[in-house]
Amino acid sequence: MPEKSGAEILIDILVEQGVDTVFGYPGGAVLPIYDALFQQKKIKHVLVRHEAGAAHSAEGYARATGKPGVVLVTSGPGATNAVTGIADAFMDSIPLIVLTGQVATNLIGSDAFQEADTVGITRHCSKHNYLVKDPAELATVVREAFAIATKGRPGPVVIDIPKNVQVATASTDVKRPARSRFTYAGEADYAEINRAVELIANAKAPILYTGGGIINSGPAASEALRELAELTGAPVTSTLMGLGAYPASGEAWLGMLGMHGTYEANMAMNQCDVMVCLGARFDDRVTGRLDAFSPNSVKIHVDIDRSSMNKTVRVDLPIVADVGTAMRQMIDVWKGRKYKKQPLTEWWSRITGWRAVDCLSYPDSTQEIMPQYAIERLFEATKDKAPIITTEVGQHQMWAAQHFHFDAPNKWLTSGGLGTMGYGLPAAIGAQMGHPDALVIDIAGEASIQMNIQEMATASQYRLPVKVFILNNEWMGMVRQWQELTYESRYSESYSDSLPDFVALAEAYGWKGIRCDDPAKLDDAIAEMLAHDGPVMFDCRVHKTSNCFPMIPSGAAHTDMILNADQVSGTMDDEAKALV
């Protein structure tokens, strides 16, 4: 009976599951797996410079390709460094397989060198996790892990593999199938779909509130959304996670909703009579003050995860289903019943009125680069190249969401739920690995980029031509903005002191560095960045104290948006201060 080591079995099953790229970092407890990797050619290993980079790169790869991302790290610090990325993937429902080394089974619990309780630490920030104690279980566990990570609401699955399990051998004869011990929603109940379609068809002021679930459901779901919007004539808004599912150039597009969403999107959410939530989850960044959230609407919620139903907002018609399938069913019913597209004239005229507020306008300058202007010019220069945009977290992220426009899914990779600074550069590296010929740009802030800046070396090593476009305002901008709005401009520790010379840093890593602080020269500098066939770090010096508007302040309703700096009072009560 042929036997193979745990490490070899692992590699075999990864190949069987279609894995071509692994993001990882070697260490003592995974040396047997690294040795097995060395002796094969089917899987490419990307050596990151920090395990957080491995997890975020795998997330970027997963989001850009729709395939699960795979991470390989050692025990102890290797695993704990990857935890932020695991938690990030859990919040944003990104399929990851995280393989962690562990000390030998006989040493577990003895405080051995580089031992950490990885399954304990990751239990509540992963969709599921395993400690494999026998190489004979490995094939089954890994197959099951791929199924769990990708099916239903996707998420990260951690597999902790002790070193002796990697070395010990087991029979490869038995083809054990993955246990199918979990169920996940697929098609919706037609009675619910019929009711949803009737509600939409009879609505005077409907809105489609879309989210990342549509991206996760796959490209067919984005197609279905476009068709559903066209059939019903309803306006479409999206969460941060769902940008690109409906094209920003589409007629029904209202822009993003929520804390830094557009005036028209938030007003329409507040005033609608039928809200159709498609693959979104009524996050606090979307709802604002809950008791004032869309007070007069009938709410339909389609989500694959039952626990998303009624979690924060009570809905009238919960539909637990795959959102792409459910939208396809709605389209079939709509057509089957020969409903006509309603003109919704009054509703659209109100929306036109809200649009006229021009909430994304900003004070222009010929002296300094306004951050919004920088994003607009970057968009204009790249929109015909179908770029993949990643971001870090903060003001630059919100400006990118507002001023960069996406017409296709899987082009916008941002840390939404967890809000992880340092996400963008490794995510860009992962996206570039998945799409070697794509234009991949990390829109960054000067503070966030430093959180995983070591990954510049990874891009250099694999000759990945990622572009990092830093909106450098020398502040942790969003922290500074909140301190200005909430704490009477007491700027506690939010100044980005002692910044590196980003151009010199770029050159030190073998990248090209560009600096620009003149709005008149910005287009040429962006063209220079795009013309370079290697990685580029662009230090875009922008106006230092610009704030990101519109903004729904903490604890406020959709109708209480701050549209510009004149409306800022600088103080808030304790109830509002207690909200994040």
Add this chain to the structure above:
Amino acid sequence: MHIKQELTERHVLTLTVDNEAGTLARIAGMFTSRGYNIDSLTVADISEDHTTSRITIVTKGPPPVIDQIIAQCERLIPVHKVTDLTEAGPHVERELALVKVHGTGDQRVEAMRLADIYRARVIDATVNSFIFEITGGPEKIDTFVSLMREVGLVEVGRTGIVGLMRGADAS
């Protein structure tokens, strides 16, 4: 500013789960990490092939929170089925307690008399102590324990409740 508290309801949930390492930690930890309460929890293997366990959790929270607790339990991979006995209708709840009392003379006689009324059995006796075994609903056990306080209670061990739906069907 003060922290607001909401009115809560008591619910008895039963969970059918895979009998494997980490399942209990996953469930108990999920309660902790999401801020839910556990009043009592019992777990034991219930299947012939030792692959399935049944967990009974008594929890409390406002109705929307109870609904979330059930949904969050169902979301866990090793959890196959969750039943809210309190919502589902007529059901029985039982708990077992071991109650040790110390005393002599009239106190000892009174303890014995009360135990008889509550149908508690003596499972250990010395010249100056008893251990009683009592089963019943939580209120009966609460009452019995408070009576025993008057006659020399030393210590109590309780299992937490288990419950089943009334009638012929599985819950």
